[in-house]
Structures are given as C-alpha cells and as structure tokens.
Amino acid sequence: MGGTRPATGGKTPRGSVPERLLDAATRLFAERGFEGTSVQQVVTAAGVTKGAMYHYFGSKDDLLYEVYARVLRMQTEHLVEISSRDASVSERVHAAAADVIVTTVANLDDSTIFFRSMHQLAPEKQLSVRAERRKYHELFRSMIEQGQREGVFRDDVPADLIVDYYFGSVHHLSTWYRHEGALTGKDVGRYFADLLLAGLRPQE
Known part of the structure; x- marks a missing residue:
C-alpha cells in the first residue's frame, strides 16, 4: 500500500479481494477523481466481479471511506504504541511527529483522495472519520x-493550537511532496519533527 501504486499492466492483481479493490479504487480515485471513476472501472482494475465487490463494500462510497480509514487506523495504532513507550516525552513526541509524516507519504494517494473527495461521503461517514481523527489528535x-x-x-501556547499547526502542515503534504524528489518520507518526517520540537522548547 503506497502512494505510487503501479498499474497492473494486464496482469492479474495480487492480494485478497478487498485489498485489490482498495488498491484499484485508490489509484483510480487519485488519477480520475471520485466522481470520474465508475464501479465498473474499479472492479475491472481489481480483476474481480461487481458481485465480489458488493460482498465486501456496499457502494463506491464505502470504498472511498475505507481508502482513508485504513490509513488512519494504522496511524492510530502506531501512535498508541509510541505514546506508551518507556521514553521521555520529547522522544515520544518526536517519534510520533515523524511517524505521521512517513505514513502519510507512504500512502500519499490516500491522503490526496481524502482532502479532495471526502466531502462527498455520506454525512454519517464524514462524522465517523472526523471522530477517529479527533481521537488521534487528542492522544497526540x-x-x-x-x-x-x-x-x-x-x-504559553495552547496545546490545541500546537496540534492544529502541526497537522495543518501534515495535511498539505499531498500538495507538494513528490516521490521522485530529493527527500524521502523519512527525511521529511525527521525535519518536520525536529522543527516541531525546536518550536516547543521553553522560551528563555
């Protein structure tokens, strides 16, 4: 699962049916937009039937929801593990700040789709995503x-504002980061985390 998923090139996609559907949907939604992608295009790219898709996902809307939700679940699992480490708070915040960059870059298509198309989700699914994101931000x-x-x-700066400031930068990664560029996701993660910690040091 990554931001540069290759086209299948005529070969049968690998992985479980849900994985194949999500990979195909992610690639097509990123390339053509949510509205510009049909269910038929998704199932064809995934190498499955519509019946197989509807066995796992009730609609194209469900696919869009899961594209982002699976990344958020993974990031939350990472944050829970990092926050429980036997390490200083500075080390844990640095690790968490770097991790969200690395995982966002590794799943850049998913992030692009989220910020471009998530408003098209049904209201209850939007509320669900916002609730899960809020849990992540509260732990951070x-x-x-x-x-x-x-x-x-x-x-002297409210913690809420610090979180909003940092994640505002994270959420804009998809507008400028390129996998073929000079910086890797780990590079950007380290630089961003260093900048955050530098800004958090008490003023003298």
Missing part, C-alpha cells in the same frame, strides 16, 4: 500537555 495533544506540565515544552 495529551503528550504535548504532558511536556508542558513537566516544563519540557513551552506552556
């Missing part, structure tokens, strides 16, 4: 607040 914020209480991070 809790580490910032811990650092502020311990005097490791500056406390």
Whole structure:
C-alpha cells in the first residue's frame, strides 16, 4: 500500500479481494477523481466481479471511506504504541511527529483522495472519520500537555493550537511532496519533527 501504486499492466492483481479493490479504487480515485471513476472501472482494475465487490463494500462510497480509514487506523495504532513507550516525552513526541509524516507519504494517494473527495461521503461517514481523527489528535495533544506540565515544552501556547499547526502542515503534504524528489518520507518526517520540537522548547 503506497502512494505510487503501479498499474497492473494486464496482469492479474495480487492480494485478497478487498485489498485489490482498495488498491484499484485508490489509484483510480487519485488519477480520475471520485466522481470520474465508475464501479465498473474499479472492479475491472481489481480483476474481480461487481458481485465480489458488493460482498465486501456496499457502494463506491464505502470504498472511498475505507481508502482513508485504513490509513488512519494504522496511524492510530502506531501512535498508541509510541505514546506508551518507556521514553521521555520529547522522544515520544518526536517519534510520533515523524511517524505521521512517513505514513502519510507512504500512502500519499490516500491522503490526496481524502482532502479532495471526502466531502462527498455520506454525512454519517464524514462524522465517523472526523471522530477517529479527533481521537488521534487528542492522544497526540495529551503528550504535548504532558511536556508542558513537566516544563519540557513551552506552556504559553495552547496545546490545541500546537496540534492544529502541526497537522495543518501534515495535511498539505499531498500538495507538494513528490516521490521522485530529493527527500524521502523519512527525511521529511525527521525535519518536520525536529522543527516541531525546536518550536516547543521553553522560551528563555
């Protein structure tokens, strides 16, 4: 699963049926847009039948939801593990800040689709995505607040604003990052995390 999924080139796609459908949908939604992609195009690219698709996904809307939700679930699992490490709060925040960059870059198509097309989801699915994102942001914020209480991070800026500032940068990655560029996802993750920690140091 990555931001540069290759076309199948006429070969039978590999993986489970849901994986093949999601990979095909991700690639086509990124290339043609959600509205410009038909269910038939998705199932053809995935090498399955419509019946097989509807066994796993009730609609094209469900595919769009899952394209982003699966990345968010993975990022949340990473954050839960990072936040529970036996490490300083600075180390945990740095690792979490870098991880969300690396995983976003690795799944750049998914992020592009989310910010371009998620408004087309049914209202209840939009609410579900927002609720899951809020859980992620709240856990990230809790580490910032811990650092502020311990005097490791500056406390003159609200933790909510720090989280919004950082993730605003993360959410714009899909507008400028290119896999063929000079920087890898790990490079960008390290630089962004370094900048965040530098900005969090208490003012002298």
